[in-house]
Amino acid sequence: MQHFGNTAVAIDPTACTAVQTEQLKELVGNIDNIPTLPTVIAEVTEAIRDPRVDASHVGQIISRDQALSAKTLRLVNSAFYGFPRKITNVTRAIIVMGFNKVRNLALTASVLDTFKSRDKDFDYAGLWKHSLGTAIAAEVLAKMVKAGDTEDVFVSGLLHDIGKLVMALYAKEAFARIRDYVERNDVLMLNAEMELYEIDHGLVGAWLADEWKFPPKLTRAIRLHHNPEAAREFQEIIYITHVSDILCRALEIGNGGDRRIPQLSRTVWAALRLNESMLDKCMSEIFEGLDKAKDFLELLK
Amino acid sequence: MRKIPVEDIEEGMVLAEEVRDDRGGMLLNVGDKLRKTYGTKLLAWGVAEISVEGEDSAPRAHNSKPANGQRLPKEVEEKILERANHRFAKVMEEPSMRKILDLSVKHLLARTARGQGPI
Numbered sequence: 001m002q003h004f005g006n007t008a009v010a011i012d013p014t015a016c017t018a019v020q021t022e023q024l025k026e027l028v029g030n031i032d033n034i035p036t037l038p039t040v041i042a043e044v045t046e047a048i049r050d051p052r053v054d055a056s057h058v059g060q061i062i063s064r065d066q067a068l069s070a071k072t073l074r075l076v077n078s079a080f081y082g083f084p085r086k087i088t089n090v091t092r093a094i095i096v097m098g099f100n101k102v103r104n105l106a107l108t109a110s111v112l113d114t115f116k117s118r119d120k121d122f123d124y125a126g127l128w129k130h131s132l133g134t135a136i137a138a139e140v141l142a143k144m145v146k147a148g149d150t151e152d153v154f155v156s157g158l159l160h161d162i163g164k165l166v167m168a169l170y171a172k173e174a175f176a177r178i179r180d181y182v183e184r185n186d187v188l189m190l191n192a193e194m195e196l197y198e199i200d201h202g203l204v205g206a207w208l209a210d211e212w213k214f215p216p217k218l219t220r221a222i223r224l225h226h227n228p229e230a231a232r233e234f235q236e237i238i239y240i241t242h243v244s245d246i247l248c249r250a251l252e253i254g255n256g257g258d259r260r261i262p263q264l265s266r267t268v269w270a271a272l273r274l275n276e277s278m279l280d281k282c283m284s285e286i287f288e289g290l291d292k293a294k295d296f297l298e299l300l301k
Numbered sequence: 302m303r304k305i306p307v308e309d310i311e312e313g314m315v316l317a318e319e320v321r322d323d324r325g326g327m328l329l330n331v332g333d334k335l336r337k338t339y340g341t342k343l344l345a346w347g348v349a350e351i352s353v354e355g356e357d358s359a360p361r362a363h364n365s366k367p368a369n370g371q372r373l374p375k376e377v378e379e380k381i382l383e384r385a386n387h388r389f390a391k392v393m394e395e396p397s398m399r400k401i402l403d404l405s406v407k408h409l410l411a412r413t414a415r416g417q418g419p420i
Contacts, residue, residue, distance in 0.1 A: 250405035253420045263392045
């Protein structure tokens, strides 16, 4: 564990050089009030780990936060899921959709608050759309490649670029330098980050995910979505996040912060057995999914 | 030889494969010169697609035919292609990225042609 001021940061020593750790410390070490997830989310995550827990119990946990419940139910009732009748309480939503899906929607609703900055410096709405697009793309792709997990990939897609958000809000000077570099050299934000600070938004995002006590699977997917070849475990979710990000950029969904596209890793292409026809279908379904997810985008306003 | 939707028939195109109605009756023969008005007539006979002489449309982001056969204003189409080519400029050596470029352009053009805005 590394300690930066009051923040204990658990960084996998095999994934970070000493220089990178220093740079990360410089960027985020001074953050006093990082965005917090409602405690409800942590409680729910904890509760659903227990196989004996029932829907009513978890429903009650979420319902304690009225604003969050309301937003979660809005997403549950969106055209994206297409339920024939309106679902009016969280417990019912859990019975119909399952713990993980509802937990993920509650997470989506609460993370969104952090994207609502009215700061004119950065296109927060664009990043949210890109993140939502990647989440939906990840779900589509996971089903298409018959992945073992089709739930957590949504969260991984949604949060893969959260490091950019952290920098935009809490490391403004550094972020301004990065954006300026991107503008002048017309490169990926990733390239600018590595050139200027030797760390990328994946590492910053993983740091936050750790703060939020996310499971290692998610933290690792956020950390390595631009460097999937470094994955020694959880390859499936990492690879899916990597591809989904690229597909969303190709389809101009939202705004990742630059005008380029990362190269899809050959290892990933082979491992997921991707082919043209599969990607063609994916693209159609991604757009279909996003058209139905208007409520998710409405929440931004 | 390439297949085109009948809405895309242009004056002077040459038919590459005969067109028959659903009872096997010959409507048009190989080598027939097409007229623009044939489009609606063929649709009325239930024919949606025909084969015409000529090269397959070039895939590498020069493809100006979105999937449903509608034509976009030239400037709109050009902007989409320009952005796509720029986006993929540094990764074009990679065959998988060329495939993704072609597919994404196809989808973007089709979506725009249907009047669906960007996300």
